[in-house]
Amino acid sequence: MxxxxxxxxxxxxxxxxxxxxxxxxxxxxxxxxxxxxxxxxxxxxxxxxxxxxxxxxxxxxxxxxxxxxxxxxxxxxxxxxxxxxxxxxxxxxxxxxxxxxxxxxxxxxxxxxxxxxxxxxxEKWVGAGRGVNDLGLITLGTGVGGGLILGGKLLRGIDGTAGEIGHTTINSEGPECLCGSRGCLEVYSSATAIVRRLKEEVSRGEKTQLVGRQGRRLDRITSKDIHQAALAGDRLSRRLFREMGRYLGIGIANLINILNLEMVVIGGGVSGAWELFMPTMKKEVRKRAFRVPARRVKILKSRLGVxxxxxxxxxxxxxxxxx
Ligand SMILES: [Zn+2]
Missing domain, CATH: 3.30.420.40 (ATPase, nucleotide binding domain)
Incomplete structure (x- = not known):
């Protein structure tokens, strides 16, 4: 056969x-x-x-x-x-x-x-969320994507646009987002956001090993460079990942209070910097979400990656x- x-x-x-x-x-x-x-x-x-x-x-x-x-x-x-x-x-x-x-x-x-x-x-089928019926996935890449599985089924919504966690508002006065709104999670926790924040801080006079005599030109810097610099001890880069984790934690806390998820899986290129943003992310979730669901929820890095x-x-x- x-x-x-x-x-x-x-x-x-x-x-x-x-x-x-x-x-x-x-x-x-x-x-x-x-x-x-x-x-x-x-x-x-x-x-x-x-x-x-x-x-x-x-x-x-x-x-x-x-x-x-x-x-x-x-x-x-x-x-x-x-x-x-x-x-x-x-x-x-x-x-x-x-x-x-x-x-x-x-x-x-x-x-x-x-x-x-x-x-x-x-992730539910063969990854981090095997056997989990209430699961959220957040991908941190150029943008911030999201997918939700509730009661074992994918949540699509009436127009198939459900689960867009990246475009929930984190700050009503925040920077403009490509979607037409402002202050979305995407403008704080995407790869693009980390690069934008570095540029903002440098233009305000903040020092970083990424820019300067030995450093690269500011307009060529990627989120991966900032990740590398953070690992090498660059203080500004480390702070930006802590900041990005804090915003991500706000988004996840919202998600947990609405949906009482069992698990949230974080994927996408930026999830490679897990150790740098995870502590502030988890702290923010504990601070903002209801105590019982916040304690129960498992927040994990994607197992399947790309x-x-x-x-x-x-x-x-x-x-x-x-x-
Ligand atoms: Zn948006």
Whole structure:
């Protein structure tokens, strides 16, 4: 008998990461292609098709049976229609019937879901949140994404936009956010926010080893540089991570008081600086959330890292195949 597998794909603004995934969340094969967003819709969709074909070729079709394709995409998803409604990072696909297009091309069931929602599903399936039914995922990257699983099910909301923790207001007078609001969690706890805060502090005359005679030019500094500098003892960089953790703690406290979650998983590139922001984050949660849920909640670093999204996308196909 042929072995069954599915494809899980993480469609981001820079790269498309795809994997062949077995029934227990075991990854057979991973492939990465550039998204090439600047070259337009045809190219992006073409790259997606190429990735699917390449993975199929690698997993010998004679011995294995592909059940379907799950895609987690950065942006708002009209889940029932299979459309990316709005994505700042993959804008050529805005409004495109991606699911229908791929189902026709490959004659396979295709599932489309928001990437942070997929991350939450992935962590629940085979990551830090295994067996946890009330779980929140927060991804700290260029922006701040969020996904919620309540009572074992993904919370989508009426328009499929639920779980946008990054765009809850932390400070009503805070800096403007790309979403049109201001003072969102995203403007305090994303990679972009950490870089912006460093620039603000330097322009106010604060000293850092990152800028100066041996340092780099201010406009080239990334959050990773600030992370490295903090590890090397740079006081300003360390303070910025403590500050970012405090804001993140405010966001998590709000989440806990509303939803009484059992677990909050923190993923995304910035979660690599866990040791630097975790103490102030946890302190703030204890300070602000109700005592009983604040004591109970487990706040953990993502276990699946960059593969959380594609594994969650794959889990959608396995669920669909069973249902
Ligand atoms: Zn916002």
């Amino acid at each position: 042929k072995k069954e597998y599915v494809l899980g794909i993480d469609l981001g603004g820079t790269n498309i990461r795809g994997a062949a995934v077995g029934a227990k969340g075991n990854i057979w094969e991973i492939l990465i292609l550039p998204t090439e967003t600047v070259r337009g819709r045809k190219q992006v969709v073409g790259n997606l098709s190429r990735l699917i074909k390449a993975l199929r070729r690698k997993i010998t079709p004679k011995e294995n049976n592909l059940l379907g394709v799950g895609i987690g995409a950065a942006g708002g998803i009209l889940q029932r229609e299979g459309i990316i409604s709005q994505s700042p990072n993959i804008s050529p696909l805005d409004g495109f019937r991606l699911r229908e297009h791929l189902e026709k091309e490959f004659r396979l069931p295709v599932f489309l879901e928001n990437d942070a929602n997929c991350g939450a599903l992935g 593969n959380a999204g594609l594994l969650g996308a794959a889990s959608l196909v396995w669920q669909g195949a069973v249902e």
